[in-house]
Amino acid sequence: MSITGATTTELLERLERGDLTSVDVTSAYLDVIEKRDGQVKAFLLVDREDALRQAEAVDKKRKSGTAMGALAGVPIAIKDVLCTKGVRTTCASKILENFVPPYDAHVIERLKAADAVLVGKTNMDEFAMGSSTENSAYQVTRNPWDLDRTPGGSSGGSAAAVAAAMSPVSIGTDTGGSIRMPASYCGVVGLKPTYGRVSRYGLVAYGSSLDQVGPFANDVRGAAVVLEAIAGHDPRDSTSLDEPVPSYTESLEQPLRGLSIGIAKEHFVAGLDAEVEKAVRAALDVYRSLGAEIREVTLPHSEYAIAVYYLIAASEASSNLARYDGVHYGHRAEKFNDLIDMYSASRGEGFGAEVKRRIMLGTYALSAGYYDAYYLKALKVRRLIRQDFDKAFADVDVIASPVAPTAAFRIGELVTDPLAMYLSDIYTISANLAGIPGISVPAGMTTNGLPIGLQLLGPTFSEERLLRAARMLEKHTEWHKLRPPV
Amino acid sequence: MAEPLSLDKVQRVANLARLKLSTDELQAMTTQLGRILDYVDRLSELDTEDVAPMAHAVEVSNVFREDVVVDSLPRPEALKNAPKTDGRFFLVPQVIEH
Numbered sequence: 179m180s181i182t183g184a185t186t187t188e189l190l191e192r193l194e195r196g197d198l199t200s201v202d203v204t205s206a207y208l209d210v211i212e213k214r215d216g217q218v219k220a221f222l223l224v225d226r227e228d229a230l231r232q233a234e235a236v237d238k239k240r241k242s243g244t245a246m247g248a249l250a251g252v253p254i255a256i257k258d259v260l261c262t263k264g265v266r267t268t269c270a271s272k273i274l275e276n277f278v279p280p281y282d283a284h285v286i287e288r289l290k291a292a293d294a295v296l297v298g299k300t301n302m303d304e305f306a307m308g309s310s311t312e313n314s315a316y317q318v319t320r321n322p323w324d325l326d327r328t329p330g331g332s333s334g335g336s337a338a339a340v341a342a343a344m345s346p347v348s349i350g351t352d353t354g355g356s357i358r359m360p361a362s363y364c365g366v367v368g369l370k371p372t373y374g375r376v377s378r379y380g381l382v383a384y385g386s387s388l389d390q391v392g393p394f395a396n397d398v399r400g401a402a403v404v405l406e407a408i409a410g411h412d413p414r415d416s417t418s419l420d421e422p423v424p425s426y427t428e429s430l431e432q433p434l435r436g437l438s439i440g441i442a443k444e445h446f447v448a449g450l451d452a453e454v455e456k457a458v459r460a461a462l463d464v465y466r467s468l469g470a471e472i473r474e475v476t477l478p479h480s481e482y483a484i485a486v487y488y489l490i491a492a493s494e495a496s497s498n499l500a501r502y503d504g505v506h507y508g509h510r511a512e513k514f515n516d517l518i519d520m521y522s523a524s525r526g527e528g529f530g531a532e533v534k535r536r537i538m539l540g541t542y543a544l545s546a547g548y549y550d551a552y553y554l555k556a557l558k559v560r561r562l563i564r565q566d567f568d569k570a571f572a573d574v575d576v577i578a579s580p581v582a583p584t585a586a587f588r589i590g591e592l593v594t595d596p597l598a599m600y601l602s603d604i605y606t607i608s609a610n611l612a613g614i615p616g617i618s619v620p621a622g623m624t625t626n627g628l629p630i631g632l633q634l635l636g637p638t639f640s641e642e643r644l645l646r647a648a649r650m651l652e653k654h655t656e657w658h659k660l661r662p663p664v
Numbered sequence: 665m666a667e668p669l670s671l672d673k674v675q676r677v678a679n680l681a682r683l684k685l686s687t688d689e690l691q692a693m694t695t696q697l698g699r700i701l702d703y704v705d706r707l708s709e710l711d712t713e714d715v716a717p718m719a720h721a722v723e724v725s726n727v728f729r730e731d732v733v734v735d736s737l738p739r740p741e742a743l744k745n746a747p748k749t750d751g752r753f754f755l756v757p758q759v760i761e762h
Contacts, residue, residue, distance in 0.1 A: 276745070277745055278744070278745060280737055280741040280742070280744065280745075281737070372722070373720075373721035373722050374721070374722045374724075387719065387720050387721060388721070413729050416727040417720070417722070417724070417727075419722060419724070479710075481706075482706065482707060482710065484703075485703060485704040485706055485707050486707065488700065488704060489704055489707075496681060500682075503682075504747055505746070505747070505754050505756055506745070506746055506754060507745035507746060507747075508745070508747070509747070510747035510748065514757070516757060517756055517757050517758075517759050518682070519684075520756070520757055521682040522679075522682045522683060522684040523684045525681075525682055525683050525684070526683050526684030526685060526686075527684075529683070531689075531692075534683055534685070534689070534693070535693065535696060535697070535700075537681050537683060538674070538677055538678065538681060538683070538693055538697060539697060539700060539701075541677050541680050541681040542677050542697065542701075545677065545680060551708070552704065554717055555707050555708070555712060556704075556707065557717030557718055557719055558712035558715040558716070558717050558718070559707055559710055559712060559715075560717075560718045561715050561716060561717065561718035562710070562712070562715060564718060564721075596696055596699075596700065597696075597699055597700060597703055600700075610721075611721070612721060613720075613721020613722050638722065
């Protein structure tokens with residue numbers, strides 16, 4: 179088995195046994211990046227020498243007999259929305275074209291402490307606003323399964339990097355489906371943790387009450403290892419919760435006995451592609467054969483989730499992105515009349531169309547006379563959505579659903595219709611509003627050869643349950659072993 | 665609530681948001697925001713009279729830390745990404761007339 183064809187589980191075993199060095203592994207992945215990224219365009223930045231230096235340091239540490247971190251020697255790609263000390267961090271925006279953070283995000287510190295090898299920064303929708311990675315100011319990432327299609331978004335670069343075997347694991351962020359949806363489109367595992375599970379310190383803010391950092395991986399164990407490394411309390415993020423982090427990897431192989439899976443009738447309605455539905459139902463059959471019980475639940479406010487999300491996320495974005503003023507960092511316009519004009523011109527030049535749209539929507543929703551009707555109303559319906567989940571999880575352990583209504587759409591197909599693009603997040607967005615965790619796990623292929631994911635949602639802090647449930651499906655299917663044609 | 669969005673109003677919001685938009689951008693924005701607002705208007709169907717707003721997914725309040733002095737970012741580091749500085753401060757165009 180080739181290095182880059184291996185699962186993260188196999189890779190970790192071979193590194194630990196000493197069959198492979200981190201330099202072997204890292205060079206193998208860097209070679210794939212060199213060969214394939216010209217087409218896929220998953221990375222905004224790759225520093226080959228630096229990656230190899232990190233790998234050498236890990237190998238040296240291992241030789242010395244020191245206890246090793248959980249990701250020792252494993253290459254990992256990072257969405258370009260997390261601050262990396264001394265390494266350019268752009269959020270795929272022109273406004274941060276030359277921004278070099280003076281500190282590492284909490285997640286980056288944790289990955290370094292786990293002895294991971296950071297191979298590069300991945301492309302994304304500008305400021306994580308989008309569902310196709312087409313909103314990047316720099317390049318359009320392509321789906322490795324079909325280069326005419328999108329990898330999904332906003333963490334499309336990180337998902338495509340794992341799918342194309344340019345990295346076994348990667349980091350994304352999920353504000354309204356931005357990990358799970360690209361994971362599904364690219365045929366990899368992607369997990370959005372409970373809000374507060376992973377520190378947001380050093381994560382460039384978009385929708386602060388929704389943003390969470392999480393892993394992509396080429397197998398469920400990979401996602402478990404990465405989550406275990408990055409989860410946990412950090413006093414620098416006041417919304418980070420002081421809850422113990424279970425050993426997700428230790429319990430992973432234990433199937434859940436008496437698992438009850440909910441399916442919501444609201445999820446199987448017009449607009450859902452027949453092949454996607456078939457794959458989801460087939461996955462449910464696998465669970466049934468393993469002793470799980472399938473029960474119907476109801477999430478009556480799901481149809482309002484997208485409206486609630488776009489009001490809340492845009493409102494938070496309009497406030498968060500006020501910091502890009504051309505004063506402390508980022509782009510400053512060359513021509514302006516006065517201070518106010520300098521702000522407006524710098525922002526007008528630096529932000530792309532979707533970012534402007536969301537800042538405008540948020541400013542409008544928060545402005546005098548509209549606050550009650552839009553923002554406050556959205557916060558109230560947000561509670562109703564959360565209550566739907568609380569009721570459902572009183573009856574079932576997890577809720578299974580599609581990740582997206584269709585498999586990957588074509589590049590350019592939705593980019594001119596912002597509202598249609600928003601609707602591609604219909605199955606994922608509620609979890610962010612409710613703060614609950616969700617995972618996307620490979621569960622099928624369309625007749626066109628495009629991956630289909632299954633989404634599992636659980637109550638807050640049920641990541642262990644979700645990973646074990648995902649592993650049950652993975653163990654009894656072969657979907658995660660399929661790789662895109664080269 | 666469902667009054668049509670005017671170009672004028674969109675320009676006012678752009679001023680509030682400190683965004684300089686071209687005439688074409690303003691046109692497109694008016695149409696697109698109008699459609700999005702039409703879509704989100706569906707929330708008005710719901711009776712939320714007795715529902716408390718939910719500002720955060722995990723409702724924690726009054727998170728305190730120990731009141732200890734820690735190092736902050738050194739000044740040169742903090743100024744390094746600024747478009748214009750004099751080595752001590754961030755520089756902006758003159759705000760107050762002499």
